[in-house]
Amino acid sequence: MEPGMSSFVVTTPEALTTASADLCGIGEAIRHATSAAAASTTGIAPAASDEVSAAIAGLFGTVGQEFQGLSAQSAAFHAQFVQLLSSGGGAYAAAEAASASPLGAAAQQGLKALAAEPFSPIKDLTGRPLFGDGANGAPGTGQPGGAGGWLIGNGGNGGSGAPPSGPAINGGTGGNGGAAGLLWGHPGSGGAGGPTAGRRRRGGRGGGGGGGGGGGGPGGGGGGGGGGGGGGGGRVGVLVHVRHRRPGR
Template sequence: MSYVIAAPDVIAAATTDLANIGSTIRAATAAAAPPTTGVAAAAADEVSAAVAELFGSHAQAYQAISAQATAFHGQFLALLKAGAGQYAVAETSISRDLLSTVNAPTQALVGRPLVGNGADGVAGGTLAQANGGAGGILFGNGGAGATDAAGQGGNGGAGGLIGNGGAGGAGTGGGRR
């Protein structure tokens, strides 16, 4: 079995660093092009002309290879960014599915998750909608209360065994559990 560990935020930072390196190399290559591709002969003899032509052709070959390397670098960065995005999506999907599986039994039995934070209350609705959701029984913070349509503050959700209760909503009657 293959174990892969990827940190999307670290990969994103690496792509930024690689993009900066690529930009620096492109700038250096562009700055080196005029003086190296157009080398003048040191003297008016055949040997000097041949040496200047040889250096000029090597410089042109370098510029061609550099253009290919720049294209490869751009493709590499695009694939690295896409890979980091795919890891982030997969990680979120797996953790959401796992959390749902863990919380389903306690949610069904006691109306409260086992782990996780409670949802924040909804502003502008009924007082019941303005109340924050309870955090997980074992650990999790309660959701923050909101203000209902009548200006009453909803209660903050209860915190878990390890966690804090949510802040009450602004207005009359809001409080922390």
């Protein structure tokens, strides 16, 4: 076979087993035929008592003996070939059985992955599919909504703003809504501002909540969805003075 050429031979363990059995039967038939012809081909009697007849009979007998020797060598080679073919089929079947379970599990995992998220070359290249709705932002994170498909799809709503942490009073800003498709779709609405942390102090008020995110425009243009509302202010703290009266007064 020339370098770079591939083989188109396909085999299975069952085919190897059948072939070895057929070859074994053929070899057995050849051995029986050779044994049956040995007596008449190796010990030829002269046709007459003259020297020429004796020489011819001896020549044919020698040829018959050489043929029997070659037949024995051929039978030995045939037996080795059948043994190798049979052992190769057994090894192939064992390897196929050993690899069947991991390959089956890998194939099942691959099918599950394809079913969960279909292959989309446009999404892989641009981060946005041609069709489909965008994902909503997670609540309390201020994440923006995902964009819908380039052609058709609704934009995802922005996530609500995060609550204040540490010394901060105001909540976080809501996420922007995702853009809609060029041909059809509704842009996502902006997320509501995060809640506030009101402090109880004299005359004090809690800070205002973060502003809602802007809505996403359809296909990168056009009117966006409505922004989310701001978070509620903190409660007003009132300091109450209580005058204690002494006994007897």
